[in-house]
Amino acid sequence: MKKKLFFECIILLLGAIIIFIVSTHDAFLYKQSILQVTRVEQGKTFKSSDEYGNHDKKTDQTVYGILLNSKKKGEKFKFQNTYTASGGLSQKYQKGQQLFVTLNHDNGKFEVTPLNYKRDTYLFMMCWIMVCLLFMVMKIDGVRTIISVLINFVLFLIIVQLDVSWNITNFFIIFAVSAIIFTAITLAIIVGINRQFVVTFAAIFSGTALALLISVGVMWLTQDNGMHYEALDFATQQPKQLFLSATLIGLLGTVMDAATDIVSTLFELKRSQPEVSFQQLYRSGREVGKDIMGPLINVLLLIFFAETFTMAVLYFRTKNTIGYTFSWTMSLGLLQAVISGIGIALVIPAASLFAAWSLERSRA
Secondary structure, eight states: OHHHHHHHHHHHHHHHHHHHHHHTTOGGGOSSEEEEEEEEEEEEEEEEEOTTOOEEEEEEEEEEEEEOSSTTTTOEEEEEEEEESSOSSOOOOOTTOEEEEEEEEETTEEEEEEEEEOOHHHHHHHHHHHHHHHHHHHTHHHHHHHHHHHHHHHHHHHHHHHHHHHOOSOTHHHHHHHHHHHHHHHHHHHTOSSHHHHHHHHHHHHHHHHHHHHHHHHHHHTTTTTOOGGGSTTOOSOHHHHHHHHHHHHHHHHHHHHHHHHHHHHHHHHHHOTTOOHHHHHHHHHHHHHHHHHHHHHHHHHHHHHHHHHHHHHHHHTTOOHHHHIIIIIHHHHHHHHHHHHHHHHHHHHHHHHHHHHHHHHHO
16 A cells, blocks of 8 residues: 555656646747746836825836747847736736747837736646545545546536627527536536436436526516626626526536535435435435535635625725625625525425435335
8 A cells, every 4th residue: 555655646746747847848839929038137116106095116127038939939038017016917027937928020120018927837737736636535536526527627618619609699598508418427427327316416407497596586576676797897798698607607516516415425324224214314414404504605605705805905995885896896796606505505405305215215
């Protein structure tokens, strides 16, 4: 066991090294020009303020670098940059960083304009750390989880691309169908095609559908009063359908989490205690639901706070009222969290009932 663990750690470490080396030398794969920063000269620092009383510090710097790809590969360039201490709208550049830049032809010579950091190395390393942790803790089940995530991610990109390509009016149906596909694929890979798969899928489908129907019904009765769909970032299609689509994806995730925990617990209970009755299984499922409901709802609220925190601070710093800030930065996110909470409350009895009934029927 020690030798096996040692070799696993060596393989995971070598994988991290390979990913780091490849991701820092993959500029040739990008169409966008990439500049490697070779030297930075710091300039003067001066204070600034605005009409709202916000104070900041600005610093000038001269950045030197060499192009890693495009037709000008190997040529050296420099540009001027000014960054703020707050980092709200500008970035500080340092030696060794790789930047996405645009080449501009001006007065017979080329100049570069920085766009953003090249962050694929950090992304790949974080993904690899996640893969390593899942493998070390869950072994083959962790590998299944990774496979399901990758497949769902690719399918999600395909669905979004179809929505953009078709440009249909009622595009919510596309995401509704994709939610069913996501659920089936995830359960099939992690649970397998068996009785537990059917029970879990039925619980997830019923909990998600009921929560969404209740929410849409309330929104219809109130005629969307107070719903600022125009606050959605870069909404280029019908904002209400876009909001419902995003809500459905988030709702599906929380409902799937709760239903999977309850159903798997009851199936394991039945394996260890075959004589357990229908009533005992149902009550056990409800108790499991009570235990996980609080943490899940708190997780939803924490995610909501994390998503809206920065924008809310910006609104407050520009002298907006609490009511105005809530309406335009928090209301839609909080509503999504509430809908997900409704889904959790509904799926607990549904999952407990379906699992208890299925296990009782199998015994009979």
